[in-house]
Amino acid sequence: MRFVLTALAFCVLPLAGAAQTDARIHYLQRAVPPPPTLSDLDTPPGDLGVAGARLAIDDNATTGRFLGQSYALDATRVAADADLAAAARAALAGTDLLILDAPADDVLAVADLPEARGALIFNVAAPDTNLRDADCRANLLHTLPSTQMRTDALAQFFVLKKWTDLPMIAGGHASDQAFAASMERSLAKYGLKPGPRKEWRFDANMRRNASAEVPLFTQGFGRYDALIVADEIHDFGRYILYNTWEPRPVTGSEGLTPVGWDRVVEQWGAAQLQNRFTDLAARAMQPRDYAAWAAIRTLGEAVTRTGATDAATLRAYILSPDFELGGFLGRPLTFRAWNGQMRQPIPLVHPRALVAQAPLDGFLHPVTELDTIGLDAPESRCEAFAP
């Protein structure tokens, strides 16, 4: 595979009419080749993320048409080994509103550029909890839920179901390990004891021998309530279901899964969003698409309500109590003023239906139950947002 070093995709959507306000947003993406996995059934679509951005620009433009506000989206994609900072500098020369679809290291590198000092950057692809914690940045907001928000949501479900005996299988990829560590923190947070954990180290072809290997691999767990699989790259997890020694539900990265978004979310008017997305992209909306959509809709909502397009005004409004975004999850979406994370319910889904949506009933919070998932103000070590 060969990657061209410079910008691959370029997409500008100029809008007709005498616009008084022009909001220009740049979608900057690092093309990360997916790690090799046992099955090729589900390859990531080539327009993952950016398709959500395009839909949101269309949504914003429709509103803007009635207010004399226009929106333009530029998109740049750089190769896995290319210089993202250079592309970010070029993008920031044209706008201070950036959507960043890149791994955590890149996110920090871009946020720390001198050119990005007064910019407003949305992280739509890096779930790393540290970006919402000690490594937060004042110019960086997150519409993608953190890994901890997802594992907290699942832990709430375990508490509700009284599933307390919870062994785990963790893959070797860094994202698998991060999910496993976060899951253990979430279990502890909700008063559950993490169960025994086994590392997945097979290199055999599980398409042929999962039914032979997985029962033996899981036999040692003895009796338990549910199995947690930490397999964020979707390598082996699909072969665990129905092959375990004990007939028990599989949760985590497979089976019952906490997600930012999924095609099975159809309540709260979500069917309309799903339809609009499918019309545009000819596929189902995924969490990164939703995060990109929410980021640009957030900007659109802030432009609509303030009439401004500069990063400082928009950021102040987005973090203020006046801001709220209708996001088809049944509650208004807002941003945590202490670390820039978008507050959002977390759907718990299986491939065919929504099972539950965290925060679950009974998990109380003095301000909003949405802050029972993810880093709450007293937990977050983020200081960049201090007033």
Next chain:
Amino acid sequence: MIPASSFPKYLGGSPKDGGQRPPSPARRNPLPMIRAACIATVLALPAQADEIWVTNEHDDTISVIDTDTLEVTRTIETGERPRGITFSKDHSVVYICASDSDAVQVMDPVSGEILHDLPSGEDPEQFVLAPDNRHLYIANEDDAITTVVDTETRTVVAQIDVGIEPEGMAISPDGTIAITTSETTNMAHWIDTATQELFANTLVDSRPRHAEFVKDGTELWVSSEIGGTITVFDVATQAEKAKIDFDLPNIHPDRVQPVGFEFTTGDTHAFVALGPSNHLAVVDAETYEVEDYILVGRRVWHMAFDADRARLFTTNGISGDVTVVDVASRKPIKTIKVGRFPWGAAFRPTN
């Protein structure tokens, strides 16, 4: 009042109707007793009872509720995903938004048969019938369009570009202004019905769902589901006049989501459905203060009054039922099981 014509029917009616009624304080005064017996007799004649028609979004049916017995008397099949429902001014036909059939269906309410479909544009969700009893203004949810249909010629008269996910529809009593609210664009779009063009667009809070002209068309009320408010506009200037907030004890504000609302006689009070908070609010339409909250079924969305607005029927989507509320006492008096996801409600007089 009981119509005079029903009195002879009582005299000639079955003794069962009057004879088996339990003793009550009314016995001390014979007149109310006779009146009660008259009601019982009228009940025995189903053709004379008024009806509430409820669309069941996920059953593709309409449940017809008898307003006297408070029971479902008929279940009628419709096109796919019925939502908005309204009767013609003379109640000779009923219009139904069959959203997933991409049609507005015209039904004979007596036989329950579909007479024909109207062209509606894609995914019709809500509509309003103009005072001329001829033009339907239809919100096409998936297309960001309002379609105007002539119900006589069965043709599309105009299509108007509006915001994303149009839903709430209203028309002024004189028919000069039509309103579409758009759920994702968060606006009320003001349509001049003479030109079928927009003449104003006003922002409201997040996810506007329902709009009504009140007080002889001098005020426009728009509910915002996610914003949790109702915005009141002065129609003459399209300026915001008031904003109504709802504050339910022990329920997080996020779950207080106003959707449908209707007004009592004289537009003195609004009954507002608050969605997943499972409550109605009663709002004084002069002071804009909330006076009461009434517990009803789960995820309450729309509603319809009976003939004299003494009772209110709410559609409760998640519990799949209709709550009957006594307007004077502001108390729920009965829950009626209907189909899956009841959505819209409309009143049909039969006298």
